[in-house]
Amino acid sequence: MASSAFDLGEWDACDQISVAARTYASLGEDDSLQAWVLGLQASAANWRSDPDAALVFLEEASALAPKGEPALRVRAIMARSFALLDDVDALRSVLQVIEAEAGPNSEDRLGAQIGGEFSFGTARAAACLATACLDSGLGAESERWATRALEAMDATPFSNRSVSQVAGARIDLAAAQLLSGRASEAVALLESVMKTSLVGNASIAGRLRRVRGMLAHQRYQRDDRVRTVIDVIDGSTGIDQKR
Numbered sequence: 001m002a003s004s005a006f007d008l009g010e011w012d013a014c015d016q017i018s019v020a021a022r023t024y025a026s027l028g029e030d031d032s033l034q035a036w037v038l039g040l041q042a043s044a045a046n047w048r049s050d051p052d053a054a055l056v057f058l059e060e061a062s063a064l065a066p067k068g069e070p071a072l073r074v075r076a077i078m079a080r081s082f083a084l085l086d087d088v089d090a091l092r093s094v095l096q097v098i099e100a101e102a103g104p105n106s107e108d109r110l111g112a113q114i115g116g117e118f119s120f121g122t123a124r125a126a127a128c129l130a131t132a133c134l135d136s137g138l139g140a141e142s143e144r145w146a147t148r149a150l151e152a153m154d155a156t157p158f159s160n161r162s163v164s165q166v167a168g169a170r171i172d173l174a175a176a177q178l179l180s181g182r183a184s185e186a187v188a189l190l191e192s193v194m195k196t197s198l199v200g201n202a203s204i205a206g207r208l209r210r211v212r213g214m215l216a217h218q219r220y221q222r223d224d225r226v227r228t229v230i231d232v233i234d235g236s237t238g239i240d241q242k243r
Helices: 002-007 011-027 031-047 051-064 069-084 088-101 109-114 122-135 139-154 163-179 183-194 202-215 224-237
Strands: none
Touching: 002 011, 002 031, 002 202, 011 031, 031 051, 031 069, 031 109, 031 202, 051 069, 069 088, 069 122, 088 122, 122 139, 122 163, 139 163, 163 183, 163 202, 183 202, 183 224, 202 224
16 A cells, blocks of 8 residues: 555655554564565655655665565665765665675565565666666666666566556666667657556656656757657646646
């Protein structure tokens, strides 16, 4: 429920339900679940542009998270916090640790047995790191992680594939391509996202607003496809209503 509230951008509800979830996890002495909830609280703080608060949650989560997927998830969210703080050195350090561990091998009950929202394998980690690199303006690194995320998602059985995660990775890859001046490739990816019904998702909408700002650059203003994508983003995220 807390995760659903997060996706809908209902931050107060996300906070309240997360506190309740953390209480239940603590009573059950479930360290993995406590770390998961703290990670969700940190993600919410990051989305509200409060990375300092996120790092407080993540410090506690780091002490609780079992090795494997739980620890990987905490580090990936931490990378987002460091990116928002513009601490590129700390971000690179986290990336090095994740690369050195070479994968999320885990027997964690949440990810291995329950799965679903609790899974945090290679695809989700790479997507999260792609966003962190994008936040820091590291275009080449972001493109590499986003490509890795999409490759891992494509290798996942369709029934287990998250459409929203695929869309988010495509948007981030498009943003990374725009940093390299490859507007045609970026627009093609964005057009594929526009065909989904996910634009109301808080995470997707936030990504679209960022890439919309990049598309608004003067050098793209004569491109009809770019203007069309901008119009769709404006209409779907409510930007046009806030002017």
